[in-house]
Amino acid sequence: MSDKTRFLLDETEMPTAWYNVQADLPVPIAPSLDADGNPMGPEQLAVLFPMECIMQEVSQERYIDIPGAVLDVFKTYRPSPVIRAKQLERVLGLPAGVKIFYKYEGVSPAGSHKPNTAIPQAYYNKLEGITKISTETGAGQWGSALSIAGALFGIDVEVFMVKVSYEQKPYRRALMETYGASVHASPTNLTAAGRHVLSMDPDSTGSLGIAISEAVEVAATHDDTHYSLGSVLNHVCLHQTIIGLEAVKQMELAEEEPDVVIGCVGGGSNFAGIAFPYYHRRLNGRSKARLVAVEPKACPSLTAGEFRYDFGDEAKLTPQMEMYTLGHDFVPAGIHAGGLRYHGESPLVSALVRSGDVEAVAVHQVASFEAAVQFARAEGILPAPESSHAIRVAIDEALAAKEAGEDKTVLFNLSGHGHFDLSAYEAFNAGKLQDYDFAAGATLCEPE
Amino acid sequence: MSDKTRFLLDETEMPTAWYNVQADLPVPIAPSLDADGNPMGPEQLAVLFPMECIMQEVSQERYIDIPGAVLDVFKTYRPSPVIRAKQLERVLGLPAGVKIFYKYEGVSPAGSHKPNTAIPQAYYNKLEGITKISTETGAGQWGSALSIAGALFGIDVEVFMVKVSYEQKPYRRALMETYGASVHASPTNLTAAGRHVLSMDPDSTGSLGIAISEAVEVAATHDDTHYSLGSVLNHVCLHQTIIGLEAVKQMELAEEEPDVVIGCVGGGSNFAGIAFPYYHRRLNGRSKARLVAVEPKACPSLTAGEFRYDFGDEAKLTPQMEMYTLGHDFVPAGIHAGGLRYHGESPLVSALVRSGDVEAVAVHQVASFEAAVQFARAEGILPAPESSHAIRVAIDEALAAKEAGEDKTVLFNLSGHGHFDLSAYEAFNAGKLQDYDFAAGATLCEPE
Numbered sequence: 001m002s003d004k005t006r007f008l009l010d011e012t013e014m015p016t017a018w019y020n021v022q023a024d025l026p027v028p029i030a031p032s033l034d035a036d037g038n039p040m041g042p043e044q045l046a047v048l049f050p051m052e053c054i055m056q057e058v059s060q061e062r063y064i065d066i067p068g069a070v071l072d073v074f075k076t077y078r079p080s081p082v083i084r085a086k087q088l089e090r091v092l093g094l095p096a097g098v099k100i101f102y103k104y105e106g107v108s109p110a111g112s113h114k115p116n117t118a119i120p121q122a123y124y125n126k127l128e129g130i131t132k133i134s135t136e137t138g139a140g141q142w143g144s145a146l147s148i149a150g151a152l153f154g155i156d157v158e159v160f161m162v163k164v165s166y167e168q169k170p171y172r173r174a175l176m177e178t179y180g181a182s183v184h185a186s187p188t189n190l191t192a193a194g195r196h197v198l199s200m201d202p203d204s205t206g207s208l209g210i211a212i213s214e215a216v217e218v219a220a221t222h223d224d225t226h227y228s229l230g231s232v233l234n235h236v237c238l239h240q241t242i243i244g245l246e247a248v249k250q251m252e253l254a255e256e257e258p259d260v261v262i263g264c265v266g267g268g269s270n271f272a273g274i275a276f277p278y279y280h281r282r283l284n285g286r287s288k289a290r291l292v293a294v295e296p297k298a299c300p301s302l303t304a305g306e307f308r309y310d311f312g313d314e315a316k317l318t319p320q321m322e323m324y325t326l327g328h329d330f331v332p333a334g335i336h337a338g339g340l341r342y343h344g345e346s347p348l349v350s351a352l353v354r355s356g357d358v359e360a361v362a363v364h365q366v367a368s369f370e371a372a373v374q375f376a377r378a379e380g381i382l383p384a385p386e387s388s389h390a391i392r393v394a395i396d397e398a399l400a401a402k403e404a405g406e407d408k409t410v411l412f413n414l415s416g417h418g419h420f421d422l423s424a425y426e427a428f429n430a431g432k433l434q435d436y437d438f439a440a441g442a443t444l445c446e447p448e
Numbered sequence: 449m450s451d452k453t454r455f456l457l458d459e460t461e462m463p464t465a466w467y468n469v470q471a472d473l474p475v476p477i478a479p480s481l482d483a484d485g486n487p488m489g490p491e492q493l494a495v496l497f498p499m500e501c502i503m504q505e506v507s508q509e510r511y512i513d514i515p516g517a518v519l520d521v522f523k524t525y526r527p528s529p530v531i532r533a534k535q536l537e538r539v540l541g542l543p544a545g546v547k548i549f550y551k552y553e554g555v556s557p558a559g560s561h562k563p564n565t566a567i568p569q570a571y572y573n574k575l576e577g578i579t580k581i582s583t584e585t586g587a588g589q590w591g592s593a594l595s596i597a598g599a600l601f602g603i604d605v606e607v608f609m610v611k612v613s614y615e616q617k618p619y620r621r622a623l624m625e626t627y628g629a630s631v632h633a634s635p636t637n638l639t640a641a642g643r644h645v646l647s648m649d650p651d652s653t654g655s656l657g658i659a660i661s662e663a664v665e666v667a668a669t670h671d672d673t674h675y676s677l678g679s680v681l682n683h684v685c686l687h688q689t690i691i692g693l694e695a696v697k698q699m700e701l702a703e704e705e706p707d708v709v710i711g712c713v714g715g716g717s718n719f720a721g722i723a724f725p726y727y728h729r730r731l732n733g734r735s736k737a738r739l740v741a742v743e744p745k746a747c748p749s750l751t752a753g754e755f756r757y758d759f760g761d762e763a764k765l766t767p768q769m770e771m772y773t774l775g776h777d778f779v780p781a782g783i784h785a786g787g788l789r790y791h792g793e794s795p796l797v798s799a800l801v802r803s804g805d806v807e808a809v810a811v812h813q814v815a816s817f818e819a820a821v822q823f824a825r826a827e828g829i830l831p832a833p834e835s836s837h838a839i840r841v842a843i844d845e846a847l848a849a850k851e852a853g854e855d856k857t858v859l860f861n862l863s864g865h866g867h868f869d870l871s872a873y874e875a876f877n878a879g880k881l882q883d884y885d886f887a888a889g890a891t892l893c894e895p896e
Contacts, residue, residue, distance in 0.1 A: 005523035008456050075453035076531060076828055083524060087600060107555055109828030111867060151825035152535065171870035178873045180825055377599035377628055380524055380557030419559060419867045422619035425626045 005086055007250040009079035015245040016066055018238045021276040021348055023062035024283055026355045029234075029347045032319035033309060040319050048219050048227040050124040056235035064238065070120045073152055077108045077115075078242070082250035082411075088378040089398075097407030098398050101254065102414045103247045103274060104381070112384065112416030113270045114145030114230055117239035121228050122149035132156040132225040134218040136186070136211035138165055139338040140172030141420070142230035147179035158225075160186040160214040163206035172420065186211040193217050209314030216317050231267025232312055232321075232346050240273030243413060248277050251411065258289045258411035260397050264389040265293040265302065265360075266339045268346030274413035276348075279357060289411075291358045292397075293349060294389040296368075298436035299332035301325055301345045302353050302360035310344055323350040326438075333436035335365045336424035337385040361393060364435040368392045369428040372418070384416035385424050453534055455698040457527035463693040464514055466686045469724040469796055471510035472731055474803045477682075477795045480767035481757060488767050496667050496675040498572040504683035512686065518568045521600055525556045525563075526690070530698035530859075536826040537846075545855030546846050549702065550862045551695045551722060552829070560832065560864030561718045562593030562678055565687035569676050570597035580604040580673040582666040584634070584659035586613055587786040588620030589868070590678035595627035606673075608634040608662040611654035620868065634659040641665050657762035664765050679715025680760060680769075680794050688721030691861060696725050699859065706737045706859035708845050712837040713741040713750065713808075714787045716794030722861035724796075727805060737859075739806045740845075741797060742837040744816075746884035747780035749773055749793045750801050750808035758792055771798040774886075781884035783813045784872035785833040809841060812883040816840045817876040820866070832864035833872050 022029070031039040042054045049057075056064060066074075085100040094100075105113040125133055133155055137143030143159040150157035159181050166173055166185035173183050186206045187194035193213035197204050204210070219227035229236060244261075251258060261278045263271030271293050281287035295302055301324045310325040312318035325344040326332075332341040345353075352358040365385075372388035374395070375381070383391060394412040401408035418425065427433050470477070479487040490502045497505075504512060514522075533548040542548075553561040573581055581603055585591030591607040598605035607629050614621055614633035621631050634654045635642035641661035645652050652658070667675035677684065692709075699706060709726045711719030719741050729735035743750055749772045758773040760766035773792040774780075780789040793801075800806040813833075820836035822843070823829070831839055842860040849856035866873065875881050 004459055005520070006459055008458060010456060011452055011454055072453070073535070073828075076535070086520070087524070109824075109830070115828070148828050152828060170874060174870045174874035174877060175830065175867075177877045178821055178824060178830065178870075373626055376557075376626060380521075380563070380596050380600060382557070382623065382626065419623075422622045422626075426618060426622035429622060429625050 001255045002253065004254070005084050007082040007253045009246060009249060011075045011079070013249060014071065014074065014079050015242055016071065017063035018066060019241040019245055019277050019280055020059055020062055020064055020238055021279060022234065023060050024280060025351055026357065027351065029351050030322040032321050034319060035316060048216065050128045050130065050226060052124040053121060053235045056238055057233060067120070067123060070123050073119050079246045080105055080107050082247055082254065084254065085379055088375055091374065091378045092395065092398060094398055094402055098401045099256065099409045100394055100398055101251065101256070101258070101409070101411045103243060103411070104414045105243060105270070106381065106414060106417035109148050110141065110145040111419060112141055112145065113240060113243060113273060114142055115148060116242055116273070117230065117236045117269065118145040118149035119152065120239050122146070122153045122155055125226050126153045126155055130155065130224060130226045132158060132222070133228045134158045134160070134215040134225055135228045136160045136208060136215045138162050138208050140165065140169060140176065141339060143176050143181065143183070144172065145230065146228055147176040147181035150181060151179045157181040158218060159183045160188065160211040162186055162208055162211050163204070186214050188214060190214070191217045207314070212313050213315045213317055231269040232344065234348055236269045237272035237276070237346055237348050240269045241276050243270070243273035244275060244277030247274060247411065248281060256409045257287055259408045260290045260292055260410050262292045262294060262390045262393050262397070262410065262412040264340060264386050264415065265295050265345060265349060266342045266386065268349035270413055270415040272346060272349055275358065279352065292393060293353065293358055293360045294393045295360065295362050296335050296337055296340045296389060297362040297364050298335045298438060299326065299341050299343070300362040300438050301343060303362045304438055305345070307350060307354055312344060321347045323347045324353065335436060336421065336427070336433070337365070337368070337389065339386040340389065363389055363392045366433050366435050369433060371395050381414070382418040383414060384418045385421050387415045390414070449703045450701065452702070453532050455530040455701045457694055457697055459523045459527070461697065462519065462522065462527050463690055464519065465511040466514060467689040467693055467725050467728055468507055468510055468512055468686055469727060470682065471508050472728060473799055474805065475799065477799050478770040480769050482767060483764060485768070496664065498576045498578065498674060500572040501569060501683040504686055505681060515568070515571060518571050521567050527694045528553055528555050530695055530702065532702065533827055536823060539822065539826045540843065540846060542846055542850055546849045547704065547857045548842055548846055549699065549704070549706070549857070549859045551691060551859070552862045553691060553718070554829065554862060554865035557596055558589070558593040559867060560589055560593065561688060561691060561721060562590055563596060564690055564721070565678060565684045565717065566593040566597035567600065568687050570594070570601045570603055573674050574601045574603055578603065578672060578674045580606060580670070581676045582606045582608070582663040582673055583676045584608045584656060584663045586610050586656050588613065588617060588624065589787060591624050591629070591631070592620065593678065594676055595624040595629035598629060599627045605629040606666060607631045608636065608659040610634055610656055610659050611652070634662050636662060638662070639665045655762070660761050661763050661765055679717040680792065682796055684717045685720035685724070685794055685796050688717045689724050691718070691721035692723060692725030695722060695859065696729060704857045705735055707856045708738045708740055708858055710740045710742060710838045710841050710845070710858065710860035712788060712834050712863065713743050713793065713797060714790045714834065716797035718861055718863040720794060720797055723806065727800065740841060741801065741806055741808045742841045743808065743810050744783050744785055744788045744837060745810040745812050746783045746886060747774065747789050747791070748810040748886050749791060751810045752886050753793070755798060755802055760792060769795045771795045772801065783884060784869065784875070784881070785813070785816070785837065787834040788837065811837055811840045814881050814883050817881060819843050829862070830866040831862055832866045833869050835863045838862070
């Protein structure tokens with residue numbers, strides 16, 4: 001075992017192909033259906049997405065090459081480090097045989113894993129001659145990542161930001177605008193969908209569903225414009241596998257095989273990123289790692305949802321996908337981990353949970369923040385509230401091993417830093433956060 | 449020349465000693481004086497600082513070992529990368545012979561270079577049995593870095609935050625509190641200095657001078673408490689030289705010798721960090737790099753100040769130091785680069801400007817933000833407003849070489865990211881920023 005703290009890869013060691021888990025699923029995922037229940041073909045999606053992403057959505061090839069121009073941009077911040085949490089291990093009083101490692105995606109220019117898919121999506125759109133990408137954003141993380149990617153490849157980005165967030169989070173908006181994006185408070189007068197909402201309620205503060213409708217409409221009605229999604233879909237999960245492909249190499253440098261690999265799940269892409277390459281490694285007999293997806297108890301699609309066809313959005317504009325879902329009209333309680341407030345779950349992650357290859361666990365908000373603060377005070381890095389769910393389980397796994405007198409190596413994905421989430425920490429410090437239990441009935445709330 | 453983008457060092461290649469420029473100054477710096485004009489001895493400073501820092505303040509040894517416990521913490525985020533700004537070079541249309549590299553300190557847990565000195569300062573205090581460190585902060589960058597360092601070494605941190613910032617920037621306060629620091633809105637009732645101010649003006653919104661007085665008083669009146677400063681002093685500049693020592697190795701990996709090394713200056717420590725090791729390399733005949741310190745035109749101590757003894761603070765509580773100064777009672781205009789709003793300049797940087805070994809240049813705020821946005825849209829990273837001053841000059845140096853048909857390799861220090869400075873970018877995007885020219889008379893303003 002190496003006694004080093006950080007395990008780095010040179011850019012020459014960066015993976016040059018993504019890992020496509022569809023090649024290795026125990027049961028293939030069911031086809032996406034349109035609103036009438038008919039299987040969807042590529043041509044129906046081409047109005048929204050570049051053909052390369054559509055083909056990745058259904059590809060059964062195990063490895064898909066990362067374009068050179070995408071690798072060139074990745075080199076400005078990737079490979080990201082794997083860090084052994086030595087200070088946290090000390091604070092937890094772990095014995096020598098219990099170790100915690102984390103892959104840190106907060107080093108990206110957006111401070112999260114989101115650029116890993118925003119960059120290739122922008123590139124593929126550029127190749128097709130698309131000049132504008134529309135998208136929706138709630139708190140702004142995805143909008144920021146896509147704005148950066150658009151700036152890098154010279155594509156305009158038009159963001160429909162839920163009005164209540166637009167007004168409450170002017171700094172997130174400023175970030176997107178600095179990268180050159182146009183940001184609108186949704187509902188707007190720019191689309192039929194927005195005008196319809198405003199005609200019913202001129203004071204509407206918007207919702208993610210309305211913002212999606214507006215972004216999709218803009219793409220569907222302009223030949224030079226496409227739409228982009230930051231999670232859930234197969235090609236998004238594919239793009240995030242660079243996280244785990246790097247981590248496998250870095251853990252080899254550390255001379256450790258993880259016993260458990262942990263990530264938080266909302267739409268599922270950062271978990272897919274760290275976990276799918278370890279799933280493949282397990283199939284090859286080179287790993288015995290348990291794969292643990294951590295969701296919030298306020299929005300527990302994997303542990304309390306149904307596995308069935310459902311729409312990806314409240315407005316039923318997306319295809320129907322077979323996945324774990326709480327229902328497309330479910331409105332999660334207002335936890336601060338806005339990125340985990342999603343009613344469904346990536347079909348790929350759902351398939352592996354259903355097959356028993358991935359474990360799912362749900363944790364409470366306050367316990368996650370407690371873990372985040374313990375981590376921050378030991379390791380220095382302030383985690384994003386989403387990532388804190390993974391930290392909670394990583395600490396619990398390590399303490400359980402200590403208690404049982406067993407050796408264990410824990411690896412988790414620290415998907416982003418919390419420098420944009422200080423209002424959440426402020427509330428936690430003031431003792432104002434509360435837990436929401438799905439089983440006890442969801443609490444309706446404003447969108448994040 | 450290497451064609452790579454990022455130049456990384458393994459933790460085993462991290463420098464294990466700081467470079468002390470005092471061993472190589474053309475003229476030694478003058479001794480610090482007390483308020484009566486008498487040279488100060490170590491014993492007068494021992495009430496405020498650990499003896500190790502006091503000895504570093506006057507040491508003439510060329511290299512000073514970095515303690516192992518400090519290196520262990522550095523390994524969680526250092527060595528920081530040197531990145532070739534290939535996307536920016538492309539946007540600027542630079543010929544093959546003109547190259548831009550940057551050292552990126554925004555990867556630290558605080559998002560800036562400040563932990564490089566906060567961590568050793570906390571460690572040296574811990575060794576002396578100190579249980580609390582007091583400090584002042586304006587916008588919160590230094591307070592955050594010291595709070596992180598205190599958490600890592602188990603030392604309480606008490607921050608006197610200028611009241612107007614405390615009220616206007618609750619997120620910066622939340623960050624410090626999350627790391628366990630106590631943060632007070634200064635003036636407080638906790639100190640005689642604070643009570644005196646409040647007795648004169650119960651509604652005082654505070655000032656950095658008052659906050660310094662309170663922090664110093666707490667340290668001076670409690671045996672278990674010391675005080676800490678984040679810039680200006682010799683030991684702080686010493687600690688920051690790890691930046692340049694790493695960069696020298698990384699530029700060797702890039703097979704490039706910079707023709708010009710650039711950093712922004714407020715108190716001077718991040719510039720000292722990148723530049724002093726290149727000054728030494730020049731003395732050894734291995735470099736011909738020009739060293740350029742960039743200050744704001746609104747606060748141009750190096751280009752418009754006098755070289756003389758002056759106090760380090762408005763309240764005349766610090767020793768008098770020989771340096772370039774605009775006068776300790778000078779109040780800079782309210783530019784957004786709060787870290788550059790300092791009336792004086794590190795005595796070490798001042799000495800090298802006076803000897804002609806370092807060039808100084810002043811730039812305007814709006815031009816700096818223009819450079820920052822151009823950089824962000826090309827490289828992805830949003831720069832801190834302070835660092836943007838260095839970017840302005842780096843771009844100008846590159847464009848001048850292109851214009852002249854000359855080869856040039858530019859290296860600058862990107863001292864921090866701008867994720868905490870989005871209000872400044874919001875103002876810039878809205879066209880609301882203005883320039884302040886010192887020569888035309890300073891504009892009084894609220895502290896940042």
